[in-house]
Amino acid sequence: MTNKVMPTYGRLNIAFAEGKGAWLTDTEGKQYLDAFSGVAVCNLGHAHPAVTAAISDQAATLIHTSNYYQIPLQTELAEKLTALSGMEQVFFCNSGAEANEAAIKIARKYGHNKGIDKPVIIVMDGSFHGRTLATLTATGNPKVHAGFEPLVAGFVRVPYDDLDALKMAIGHWPEAVAVMLEPIQGEGGVRVPDADYLAEIRDLCTQRKLLMMLDEVQTGIGRTGEWFAFQHSEHLLPDVMMLAKGLGNGMPIGACLVSGAAVNVLQAGNHGSTFGGNPLACRAALAVLDVIETDKVLQNVKTLNAVMVRGFEQALAGQEGVKTIRAAGFMFGIELLIPCFELVQQALDKGILINVTADKVVRLLPPLVINRDEANQIISTVSELIIDFLASKAVDSVA
Ligand SMILES: Cc1ncc(COP(=O)(O)O)c(C=O)c1O
Structure with a gap:
């Protein structure tokens, strides 16, 4: 066969x-x-009893309705994730690439709201953000681009962990609206940047009114020993944070969280997902967060x-x-x-x-x-x- x-x-x-x-x-x-956890997904190991019980119970109760209606488990999960992170709002989706797509749309809309017709997002060499057209464009690996040109417009790339290069790019691109990066590059080889790199980017973004967008798809949900990798830096909050992987321990769920200038950028009709944040996925994620805390x-x-x-x-x-x-x-x-x-x-x-x-x-x-x-x-x-x-x-x- x-x-x-x-x-x-x-x-x-x-x-x-x-x-x-x-x-x-x-x-x-x-x-x-x-020692791989399905690429940083099964953070609580396989068949965790509490996650299994939550999924089984929810599957027997209600799997899916639609984002046309209220979804209390989604509200509860948003409450929990914002409390853990200090972020203010959440959009739910089904994967890391989708969380990043949401972030990219937020950055563009934020730019358009400021009167920038062709917004530019600064991204990093060696990064990985997913396989959709916009996220593969954001990805800093030529092998991921090959065969899919023309790539999406509106991205410029700088070397990772190089503040001077980032400053130059920001100076060079008045249309820049956001800096998008992983706090530690995962696919890029577990590249851990200088201790003050993220804090410096935070300052630059604040001064220049750019959104700091952290792809925590791999680093989030406890992977680095804090809930989110940005929490290793004191007093730092990104404007946008993207999650997926470990959030559902294998149940597909992604999330794009916003704070500050990124809050309310997306309005009704601007973005959506049929499955995003359905009761089953949210119940699994709530169980995951609960186990991480109690254990x-x-x-x-x-x-x-x-x-x-x-x-x-x-x-x-x-x-x-x-x-x-x-x-x-x-x-x-x-x-x-x-x-x-x-x-x-x-x-x-x-x-x-x-x-x-x-x-x-x-x-x-x-x-x-x-x-x-x-x-x-x-x-x-x-x-x-x-x-x-x-x-x-x-x-x-x-x-
Ligand atoms: C940092 C990062 N962002 C995004 C993604 C893409 O996530 P997904 O495969 O769920 O679309 C990955 C996957 O490895 C990742 O490591």
């Missing part, structure tokens, strides 16, 4: 039948430790981040093929000097799910609820894999 699914993904030859916590079981019955999940991330960083630094000390180890909460990037995609399959063979991004970066995004034993297992297995891989390459180059 030929596979009738479009070949848009380079899939590994494995399928999973079930999961529990940080563990997945494949269709042959073999177990794997999940002190952020504390677990902070404690085990320190354990894992120390563990990797010790285990990989002296490995010349390791360029750097970067981490923020439970986002780990171990950058090698050589491309290392083979490691993904080698890790599977050893019973662990990892990812390689930006060619040379081993990226780990474990569920936020792993325990110390699981953290230690990730450190030892992944370090051993990297050491063996580098040794095999050194032998290759000698031979």
Whole structure:
């Protein structure tokens, strides 16, 4: 039988039948430790009992009505997300790309409201914002653009973590209305910017009346040890924040939050989504937020981040093929000097799910609820894999 699914993904030859916590079981019955969480989605692990119960109960009660009507669970979730973040309003959608589309529309409308006919959004090299036409244009990776030109107008790009370049772009583009970026670049290789980078951008945006739009699709919902990555910087609030991934722990839901100058920019009829914020997705997200709070999940991330960083630094000390180890909460990037995609399959063979991004970066995004034993297992297995891989390459180059 030929596979009738479009070949848009380079899939590994494995399928999973079930999961529990940080563990997945494949269709042959073999177990794997999940250090990837379905790309930072299953932050509470697989089949979390509280999330499962909430979804089951809601599915048996009411799955979908429509945004033509009041949706109390949506109101409740908006209340909760604004309280946690300090933002003021929320638009609900179904994915990260859609949350970013909403942000891009807000920026353009904000510009038009100020009399700017051709608003420009400043975006970053190395970024990833999604696969729709506008979000792939915003994405700073030529491979994502290739074959889809003409790209959407109204974006200019600057190097990430380079304030001078950003200042120059702002000076050069009087039509600039927003700066859109990830607080830590995920797909770009777990790139953690300078400590004061976001605060400086906040100041620049305030001075120039630009919207600061933070794509927290990957970093949000506890991934970095705070609810949102911007909360690592004191007194900082973006004008727009985009969420998805971990918000539903696998139930598709995205959100675009606004504060300050971005509030009420979108009015009735300006934007919408049939499924966005339906009762089922909102109930799942409310359960996720509740578990993160009651189980002190952020504390677990902070404690085990320190354990894992120390563990990797010790285990990989002296490995010349390791360029750097970067981490923020439970986002780990171990950058090698050589491309290392083979490691993904080698890790599977050893019973662990990892990812390689930006060619040379081993990226780990474990569920936020792993325990110390699981953290230690990730450190030892992944370090051993990297050491063996580098040794095999050194032998290759000698031979
Ligand atoms: C930072 C960031 N933004 C946006 C997206 C796109 O999200 P989605 O695949 O849900 O559209 C991703 C996905 O990896 C992401 O990491």
